[in-house]
Each structure stands twice: as structure tokens, then as C-alpha cells.
Amino acid sequence: MSIDPSSIPSFGAPQPQGGQPGGAPAGPPPVIVPDQNLVAQLLDQMQLKHVVDEEGDLTAPWEGFRVYYMFRGEQKELFAVRAFYDRAFPLEKKGEILDLVDEWNRETLWPKVYTHTHEDGVVRLIGESQMIIGAGVNLEYFVTTTANWTQASVGFEQWMVERLGLQDEIENEEGDGAAEEGDES
Template identity: 80%
Template sequence: MSIDPSSIPSFGLPQPPQGGGQPGGAPAGPPPVIVPNQDLVAQLLDQMQLKHVVDEEGDLTAPWENFRVYYMFRGDHKELFAVRAFYDRSFSVEQKPEVLALIDEWNRETLWPKVYTHTHDDGVVRLIGESQMIVGNGVNLEYFVGTTANWTQAAVGFEQWMAEQLGETKPAEGDAAPAEDGPADEA
């Protein structure tokens, strides 16, 4: 999946005129600040042509073949926005040191998502990637849209990187394919 920045929607906000909107090219004013919500994220996912559903907890979820990405607002006033990817690949507890070495490399070399392990009661180790920002006081619309798109692309990129590190075959065309039959069961 490749996201063309020009395909990111304006969501109906007026675009500044060429030259900054003021005589002499001065900026027309501060960029629009919004408090994002789930509807805005759904519009963005639609614009990016990503299939998505609302899960049983009310979070937007975009499913891919080997993972799913959740778009969540948390906090008493929904002031924290998180993009969290749950990867289906499982590891044994004995493999955890090797897996930790791999994700440490990823976390050192990339900004997002930050990836960590979760060990289930049955000893199965799975990976979770997460990026988050505080949005309760408002955030620049363009920054929010661009960051959300980049975080989504990075979640896909981690899956591809991990498959390469483990010597697994990569999806055709270098892109992970969105799932066709809805989200997978949560790990």
C-alpha cells in the first residue's frame, strides 16, 4: 500500500489561495485546528480506499491478511488518539529473545510504530505496534491527516519488514493486501 499525499482529503476546508491569501504573500492566518473524532478517521480511511469496520468495542478497524490496525480514541474526553496494529504471527516463549532483538532493531531505526511483545497466558507471543498523540486540545488538521496516513503505512511496512527478517515470502508488488473477509479474531 502506498499513500499518495495528494490523495489525502481536505474534508471540505477551504484551501488558502496561491501566494498565502494576503497581499504580499503573508499567511491568511493559522492553519485549521480541529479535535479529531472517529468520523474524521473513517473519512480518511475511505479516502485512502481502505476497508474498515467498527469492532465490538466501537473502534475503527482496518483488516489486512496478517494483521489489523485499530484507530482508537481513549481517555475520559477521548483526548488520546492511538493507531495500534495487532500482528497475527505467533512465536513461542523460547523464541522471545530472538523476537525482542528484531523489534529492538526496528524500534531503533524507525519512528513508528513502536513495537512490543505481548505474551498470552498460554505462552504464545504476539507483536503489537502502536503510535499515539494527544488531540484533546485540538491539532492541525493537515498534521493529523498526514500523521494518521503515515502511521497506517508504517504498520503495513512493519509487517513487510518482519516477513523479510524471518525469511518469509513477501506479498506481491511489495504491499500487504487488505483482508477481503473482515477483521481477524483478536489475538
């Protein structure tokens, strides 16, 4: 399926009011079955870097996490935006992290965040939002929702940094990296 990039709304910019001459409504909005190409066009419009990973999923990397745009199910009827956050927590901190995740999940609509404990005892966070698309979905709704889910995934990372007081730690790591690069002369 090919969607003309000009048909994807420009976020923040006023949209011309469509319709037929005389002010009559243009009819029902278009219903489409989204695919990876549409999501790639949307990410391009949002000016987000993205790649296709080894498993064929579209991925947008950020510093500290990655957001995956995945189509699942026998007929690709489920669309998911899943963020994998790189920050590792020791198993002893899992209770504290669960309390924070519960707070986020109570106060926000998406992404819903959960923990994943690896075999080595490291706890990481995953955020996820999903919609069923097999019967089709309004194009504008899909585009707006995908953009909002992406922004919310970024927002969660920022929220965690604030809640855990990690901003100084992150700035020190960035400063240490710059100092180390300068020491190589």
C-alpha cells in the same frame, strides 16, 4: 464534528497554494479536535476498508494483521493507532523476536512495537503510536501523521517478513490454498 472530505489533503498530488489575493498568507492552519468520523473520512480517502468493531473502535483489516484507530481517556484526549499482528511465535523464540523488535524500535520512529505473551505461551506483536489531541491539533498534521502511522504499521509487517525470511513460507501457504481449492472438483 464534521470535516468536509475535500479539506483532507490528497496524498501524493500537488496541492494548490492557498492564501489570500496578492499572495498574503491565509492565516494559521485550522486546529481541530479529531474524532472517529474524521479518521473514517481519511481511511475512505486512502481507499482502505474499515469497520467499527464490537468495542466501538475503527479497524482496518489487512491479511495477517489489523490496525485499530482508537480514542481513549475520560474525554477521548488520546488518539492511538495500534496494530495487532496475527503471526504467532512460540515462547522459545521470544528472545530472538525481542532482538528484532529492539532493532526496529531503534531504527524507526513508529510504530513502537512490543511483544504480548498469551497465557498459552504464544507470543504476538503489537505496534503502537499515540498523540494527545485533547487541546486540539492542526488538521493537516493529524491527517498526515495518521496516514504515516498507518503506512508504518504495514511497513513493519513487510519488514518482519523480510527479516525472518518468511516470504517463501507465505507464498507456499498461498499456493497450498489454491491447490486445495482446485482439489475439491
